[in-house]
Amino acid sequence: MVSVTIAGLSVDLAGRSVLRNVGATLAAGEFVGIIGPNGAGKSTLVRAMLGLVPPRAGTVCIDGTDIARLPPRQIARALSYLPQGRVLHWPLSVERLVALGRLPHLAPLSRMTGADRLAIAEAMRRADVIDLAGRTATELSGGERARVMLARALAVGAGGLVVDEPLASLDPGHQIDVMELLSREAEAGALVVAVLHELTMAARYCRRLLLIADGALIADGPPAEVLTSERLAAVYGITALVETRGAAPLIVPTGRLGKQ
Amino acid sequence: MASRRNPALIPVLAGIVILAAAASLALGAVPLAPARVLAVLAGQGDSVARIIILELRLPRAVIGCAVGAMLGLSGAVLQGYLRNPLAEPAVLGASNAAALGAVAAIYFGLAQWHVIVLPVMAIAMGLAALALLFVLAGRSDSPLTLILAGIAISTLAGAGISLALNLSANPFAAMEIMTWLLGSIENRSAEHVWIALPCIAAGMALLLCDGHALDALSLGEDGARSLGFDLVRTRRRLLLGVAIGVGGAVAVSGAIGFIGLIVPHLLRPFTDRSPSAILVPSLLGGAALLTLADILVRLVPSASELRLGVVTAFLGVPVFLVHLLRERRLW
Numbered sequence: 001m002v003s004v005t006i007a008g009l010s011v012d013l014a015g016r017s018v019l020r021n022v023g024a025t026l027a028a029g030e031f032v033g034i035i036g037p038n039g040a041g042k043s044t045l046v047r048a049m050l051g052l053v054p055p056r057a058g059t060v061c062i063d064g065t066d067i068a069r070l071p072p073r074q075i076a077r078a079l080s081y082l083p084q085g086r087v088l089h090w091p092l093s094v095e096r097l098v099a100l101g102r103l104p105h106l107a108p109l110s111r112m113t114g115a116d117r118l119a120i121a122e123a124m125r126r127a128d129v130i131d132l133a134g135r136t137a138t139e140l141s142g143g144e145r146a147r148v149m150l151a152r153a154l155a156v157g158a159g160g161l162v163v164d165e166p167l168a169s170l171d172p173g174h175q176i177d178v179m180e181l182l183s184r185e186a187e188a189g190a191l192v193v194a195v196l197h198e199l200t201m202a203a204r205y206c207r208r209l210l211l212i213a214d215g216a217l218i219a220d221g222p223p224a225e226v227l228t229s230e231r232l233a234a235v236y237g238i239t240a241l242v243e244t245r246g247a248a249p250l251i252v253p254t255g256r257l258g259k260q
Numbered sequence: 261m262a263s264r265r266n267p268a269l270i271p272v273l274a275g276i277v278i279l280a281a282a283a284s285l286a287l288g289a290v291p292l293a294p295a296r297v298l299a300v301l302a303g304q305g306d307s308v309a310r311i312i313i314l315e316l317r318l319p320r321a322v323i324g325c326a327v328g329a330m331l332g333l334s335g336a337v338l339q340g341y342l343r344n345p346l347a348e349p350a351v352l353g354a355s356n357a358a359a360l361g362a363v364a365a366i367y368f369g370l371a372q373w374h375v376i377v378l379p380v381m382a383i384a385m386g387l388a389a390l391a392l393l394f395v396l397a398g399r400s401d402s403p404l405t406l407i408l409a410g411i412a413i414s415t416l417a418g419a420g421i422s423l424a425l426n427l428s429a430n431p432f433a434a435m436e437i438m439t440w441l442l443g444s445i446e447n448r449s450a451e452h453v454w455i456a457l458p459c460i461a462a463g464m465a466l467l468l469c470d471g472h473a474l475d476a477l478s479l480g481e482d483g484a485r486s487l488g489f490d491l492v493r494t495r496r497r498l499l500l501g502v503a504i505g506v507g508g509a510v511a512v513s514g515a516i517g518f519i520g521l522i523v524p525h526l527l528r529p530f531t532d533r534s535p536s537a538i539l540v541p542s543l544l545g546g547a548a549l550l551t552l553a554d555i556l557v558r559l560v561p562s563a564s565e566l567r568l569g570v571v572t573a574f575l576g577v578p579v580f581l582v583h584l585l586r587e588r589r590l591w
Contacts, residue, residue, distance in 0.1 A: 050486050076488030087480035089343040096532050103476050104488040108469055152479075156487075 001028035001189050002078050002159030004049055008058035011041075011048050018044045020215045021058070026193060028159065031186035033206035033223075034195045037236055040212045042195045043084060046162050049193070050081050062160075076104035080156035082163040084195075086149045091138045094148050098124055101155025119157050127151035127181060143174035150181060160191040167198050179205040199251040203227055211235060224249055233257055266530045273527075273544035277325060280551040284321040285313055288558050319448045323456060324554045325547040327445065327509040328519055330460045332546020333539060334502045335520025337467045340474035340535025341498055342403040348521040349506045352406070352499065353389045353413030355517075358510035359441060360417040360424075361385025366437050367424040379455045379511035386507025389413050390499055401481055401491050443514035443569025445554055456512040463505015464543070466497050471536030478535065516569045518576035519546050525579055549575070 004026045011019040019041045026032050034042045047053045049060050051067045060067050062078050070078075080101065088097065101123065102116040112120075124130050127150045132140065137148055146166065153161060163182070167175045175198060183205050186192040196202040202209055203223035211219040211226050213235040219226045227249050232240045237257045243250040285297050292309055299305035300313045331349060338347040349355050361382040365371040371378040396409035421441070428434040473494040476484035485491055510516075523545040524538050531537035550568070553575065557566045 047482065052482055052485055071488075072485065072490055073488035076486060079486075081482070081486035083480060083482040083486070085480075087483060089478045089480070090533050090535065092478060092533055096534055097478075100475055100479060100487070103472050106472060108472060 002191050003027045003063060004079070004160065004191065004193075005061040005064070006045075006049065006058070007061075009045075009048060009055050009060060010057040011044050011053055012056045013044065013053065017056075018215055019048065022212075022217045023058075024210060024217065024220055026191055028191050029186055029189050030208055031183055031192045031206050032194070033202035033209045034193065034212060035197070035199060035202055035209055035226075036212035036218075041215045042212050043164055045210075045212060046081070046164055046193060046195055050079055050162060051075050052081075073104050076158075077156065078158055079160040079162055080153045080158040082149055082153040082161075082166060084164040084168070086145055088137055088145075088149075091136050093133070094129060094135050094137050094140075094151075095120070095124070095133045097137045097148060098129070098151045098155050101152045101157075104156060120155050123151045123155035123157075126154055126184070128177075142169050143171065143177070146170055146174060146178055147181075150178065154185070159189075160193070161185055162193045164195045165197065166194055167196060167201060175201055199227060199232075200249075203248040203251065227251060269527070269530050269541050270544065273541055273548060276548040277544050277551070280548050280555070281321050281325055284324060284551050284555055285317050287555055288312075288317060315449070316447075319450055319453050320445050320554070321551065322453050323445045323448050323512055324551040326457055326460045327513045327516065328550025329543045329547040330463060330505045330509045331516065331519040331550070332523040332542040332544075333464055333467055334506055335546070336524040336535070336538045336542035337470075337474065337498055338502065338520070339524050340538075341477065341495070342407060343477060344403065344407075345525065346521070347407075348518075349502060350414060350517065350520075352393060352410035352502055353417060354386050354503050354506040355510050355515055356414045356417035356421070357389030358382040358386040358507045359515045360420045362440060362511065362514070363421050363424045363437050366433060366440060367428060369433075375449065375451050376455060379452065379508075382511035383455075383459060383504070383507040385417075386503050386510070389417065390503035393499065399492075401495065406495075439567070440514050441569075442567035443516040443572070444557075444565075444567050445513050446557075446565060448512060452512045456508045459508025459511070460505050463501045463503075463508065466501030467505065468539060468543075470494050470497060471539055474535035474539075514569060516550070516572055518572045519550055522576050522579040523549055525583065 006022055006024050009019055009022045022045060034045060036042050044053060048055055062070065062075065067075055098120050099112065102112055102119060105116065106112065124133065127147045129148050129151045132144055132148060137145065140148060166178050170178065179201055182192050182194060206223060208221065209223050209226040210217060211231065218235060219231060224244060227242060229240060229242050232238055238253045239255040239257060241252040241254055286292050286294060290312060292312065296305055296309045297313060300309050334349045338349065338351065339345055361384055362378050365378040365381040392413055393409050396412060397406050425434055425437055428437065473484060473489045476487045476489050481491060524542045527538055527541045527545050531541065553571045554568055557568055557571055560566055
């Protein structure tokens with residue numbers, strides 16, 4: 001199991017300050033949603049967590065060790081990452097694609113062992129893609145492809161799972177499938193971090209939300225505390241109906257506020 | 261992770277390479293019976309057969325296999341690395357730069373000093389182009405930057421070759437440059453083998469060790485890096501491998517196009533389509549294809565011997581037509 005500690009993290013991209021002084025401790029078993037407007041720095045935050053962009057200041061520690069001092073393979077085995085867009089450049093079979101998740105465990109030029117095969121089968125079972133094993137991944141529907149990509153991330157067998165916009169372009173049914181899959185991983189003890197735009201989904205499934213706006217961490221806490229009408233107005237520039245009768249708030253955006 | 265789709269692929273290709281190499285030893289202006297070829301290879305045989313085989317055909321067969329293997333492998337590696345099925349060794353400028361080195365050796369008359377001068381200048385120019393490629397592409401790891409830098413270098417080297425042809429006062433030198441540029445492996449000696457083989461072996465060693473990183477790149481750069489691959493090092497190894505290996509190949513064979521482009525295309529349908537699965541098959545397939553093309557060159561009756569680069573260029577066309585037809589779903 002894995003915990004991540006982010007302290008005073010600032011990141012510049014192409015000379016522009018994208019993240020400023022972000023700090024949070026993310027523990028094993030948490031399902032953390034990262035929300036915020038487009039361009040707020042959410043993806044940069046998760047990429048910095050994985051060491052894919054160097055910080056200008058501050059640190060990210062995995063289980064207490066600064067990732068700047070960890071070799072990339074070790075980070076890869078601790079945190080698996082599903083980037084935005086479900087990129088796949090070759091028409092691989094589903095099984096072959098899921099097998100890519102085992103690469104952090106393979107020595108150069110070596111082949112997969114029985115343990116790798118087991119991990120692949122297990123990941124395919126958890127993501128419910130066993131039926132798709134022989135299909136060509138580039139020819140799947142959006143919902144199927146999303147699950148297959150998640151299976152690839154699960155096959156790493158990492159203690160942490162970082163997913164960037166896993167719900168993009170999915171219908172509500174497939175959105176629920178993905179969120180339930182991620183919740184089960186968190187319940188099983190994994191740290192799950194998901195960048196999300198679907199606020200109601202985030203509120204319903206995540207136990208904790210980090211709200212990022214303009215490179216800064218604005219709020220960090222349970223969904224009901226983070227998602228208030230005032231914050232939605234200030235951060236997203238929207239008016240919204242926030243219905244808090246149930247356990248999780250329901251958010252229905254109703255209008256755009258004039259830009260301040 | 262070898263292809264599970266066709267476990268026989270590598271043995272079959274290896275068999276074809278061996279048969280093609282054997283045919284390359286037996287066939288030519290003077291046909292030799294298999295028994296005489298075997299006798300020479302076993303260290304015996306008559307003196308005529310010995311001279312023909314050991315001094316003419318063996319170097320030619322070895323160079324054919326090695327150059328073809330290098331071109332096939334580097335095409336497969338670059339298609340995987342750049343995630344572009346149209347990539348080939350020429351896109352990084354290595355082939356053209358090495359050709360420019362060779363052309364300069366002919367143009368300035370240096371090639372006459374010793375048989376070794378031309379290949380050495382070709383390899384040196386290939387490495388110079390690599391250095392320039394690193395300067396131009398900088399630290400960016402996008403494939404597009406690399407392709408743009410490669411095309412710039414390739415065009416510059418091509419312009420240099422044209423300039424040499426343009427300024428060549430001596431028509432014989434111009435003719436020699438033209439003929440060399442068409443690509444051929446006839447009349448190659450043991451010296452050529454000894455200069456090409458170490459370069460090609462080093463290039464192959466560098467290219468064969470990054471199969472996993474190429475597979476990971478199927479998921480894009482962030483995907484590959486998040487699986488623990490240091491893409492900066494991968495790129496350094498791959499570019500160095502292509503520059504040394506292709507430089508060494510072009511140095512002894514001239515510019516032979518299309519092998520690196522078509523071989524991975526021909527073989528990809530027999531694999532699971534992951535970039536690592538076509539590396540060894542492309543190496544073997546390149547060796548087989550170039551050796552067979554070289555046999556064809558010898559057997560086709562023509563006034564002056566056909567050039568290898570011309571034959572491979574003609575072979576490239578149908579392969580792309582078939583792909584075009586498949587893409588348009590007419591096949």
